[in-house]
Amino acid sequence: MDREIAKLIENYIDEIKKAGMLETKPVERAFRKVERHRLLEWVYLPEEEGGLEYTGTKLTKKKFGPQDPELLKIIYSDQALLTRLDPPSSTSQPTLVANMLELLALEQGMNVLEIGAGTGYNAALMQEIVGKTGSITTIDIQEDVVEQTERLLKAAGYDKIEVLAKDGARGHPENAPYDRIIATVGCSDLSFRWAEQLADEGFMLIPLQHGGEGMDPLTKIWREDDKLSGRFVGVSGFMSIRGEMEVEQRTGFAKQRSLCSKEPTAEYPLFRSLEELNELRKKRCDWDKFSSLSLFMAIVDERACWYSLYGEKGGVAIKFKEDRIALYGEESLYQDLKSLCKHWEEMGKPGLSDWQLEFFPRNRAREIPEGEMAWTIERKFSTEIAVLKSRHASRDRKIDPVQ
Numbered sequence: 001m002d003r004e005i006a007k008l009i010e011n012y013i014d015e016i017k018k019a020g021m022l023e024t025k026p027v028e029r030a031f032r033k034v035e036r037h038r039l040l041e042w043v044y045l046p047e048e049e050g051g052l053e054y055t056g057t058k059l060t061k062k063k064f065g066p067q068d069p070e071l072l073k074i075i076y077s078d079q080a081l082l083t084r085l086d087p088p089s090s091t092s093q094p095t096l097v098a099n100m101l102e103l104l105a106l107e108q109g110m111n112v113l114e115i116g117a118g119t120g121y122n123a124a125l126m127q128e129i130v131g132k133t134g135s136i137t138t139i140d141i142q143e144d145v146v147e148q149t150e151r152l153l154k155a156a157g158y159d160k161i162e163v164l165a166k167d168g169a170r171g172h173p174e175n176a177p178y179d180r181i182i183a184t185v186g187c188s189d190l191s192f193r194w195a196e197q198l199a200d201e202g203f204m205l206i207p208l209q210h211g212g213e214g215m216d217p218l219t220k221i222w223r224e225d226d227k228l229s230g231r232f233v234g235v236s237g238f239m240s241i242r243g244e245m246e247v248e249q250r251t252g253f254a255k256q257r258s259l260c261s262k263e264p265t266a267e268y269p270l271f272r273s274l275e276e277l278n279e280l281r282k283k284r285c286d287w288d289k290f291s292s293l294s295l296f297m298a299i300v301d302e303r304a305c306w307y308s309l310y311g312e313k314g315g316v317a318i319k320f321k322e323d324r325i326a327l328y329g330e331e332s333l334y335q336d337l338k339s340l341c342k343h344w345e346e347m348g349k350p351g352l353s354d355w356q357l358e359f360f361p362r363n364r365a366r367e368i369p370e371g372e373m374a375w376t377i378e379r380k381f382s383t384e385i386a387v388l389k390s391r392h393a394s395r396d397r398k399i400d401p402v403q
């Protein structure tokens with residue numbers, strides 16, 4: 001490896017470690033070994049004068065030559081880098097990649113399926129961790145992405161990785177059973193075919209949309225008796241899955257952008273518990289805790305996405321950076337937001353780990369008994385039941401599901 005690249009990688013590893021996302025030696029070794037720039041031929045970078053647009057940001061396409069030190073610095077920094085715009089593809093943010101690899105707890109010799117090959121960077125990192133005796137199959141729905149990724153992976157020495165062009169919703173039964181299945185794309189649902197292809201002791205790690213596009217808590221899912229169980233284990237925001245799992249986004253990026261570009265009809269100060277969350281945001285620590293209220297909102301009220309509620313004609317958004325709540329439309333939305341926040345406080349401010357999840361084929365979910373603190377989320381193929389197991393939650397504090 002080039003000495004300059006090795007130096008850039010060392011700084012890059014330090015940055016990921018400082019963010020608290022790199023903990024174990026095998027993951028660190030993989031980051032040291034895989035050269036991210038070798039899996040890229042161009043990237044789209046934000047520029048004031050950029051002629052292209054993606055989710056409201058102006059971008060310019062930068063071809064990548066090996067002698068471009070400025071671009072190399074960007075590639076070895078904690079940034080997600082777009083490589084396609086329409087439809088989109090990218091190499092994900094390195095701290096998120098590291099976090100997901102730590103959560104996967106990969107071991108030598110494991111067999112892994114990835115949905116969302118993108119540049120193949122994550123696949124190469126996983127190949128390093130599972131070693132020569134392990135296998136990686138990675139799928140992308142875009143044929144040109146797969147052509148490029150397969151070629152660049154081979155050139156970088158990862159010719160053992162199987163890169164397939166198809167809809168990842170089907171999985172790949174030919175190489176099953178998998179010890180791990182990871183999706184690196186925001187999933188509107190889970191596929192029961194993934195569950196069928198999972199080894200007995202295996203699990204999936206899915207950025208599963210709760211509340212709409214871009215709000216994808218990392219969800220660990222495994223088979224338990226005759227059902228699928230799950231827990232939230234982290235937070236993420238990915239581009240949305242396409243193909244058979246694609247859904248019309250009720251609260252997509254476009255809706256969020258168009259709402260917040262208008263002048264608010266009213267403004268309010270942050271409630272106290274929101275100020276506390278804002279402190280965490282400012283310190284850039286404990287993202288899981290920072291996301292706890294937004295996750296609660298998304299589960300109990302289908303109008304919620306991140307820290308906003310979307311009504312028929314408007315919305316209300318908590319704007320932490322501006323220390324205020326902005327209302328666009330009817331005042332009742334602000335009142336609803338306030339009462340959601342109050343419910344969350346009364347329940348002891350449940351966080352990610354206070355939820356237990358169950359997944360059933362759509363319309364075949366179990367009944368929720370009176371008094372159980374549980375909410376139902378209907379998806380395209382599955383029904384999710386989210387049960388609040390918080391030690392503070394008590395039966396007599398049951399709140400009505402708003403959905």
Ligand SMILES: C[S@@+](CC[C@H](N)C(=O)[O-])C[C@H]1O[C@@H](n2cnc3c(N)ncnc32)[C@H](O)[C@@H]1O
Pocket residue numbers: 088089090091092115116117118119120121122123139140141142145166167168169184185238239240241242243244245
């Ligand atoms: C964030 S990128 C993946 C990043 C990648 N893991 C990496 O290391 O570079 C998401 C990818 O998911 C792909 N994708 C979207 N829907 C898909 C589907 N149904 N099946 C497989 N891939 C899909 C997109 O084409 C895109 O390339």
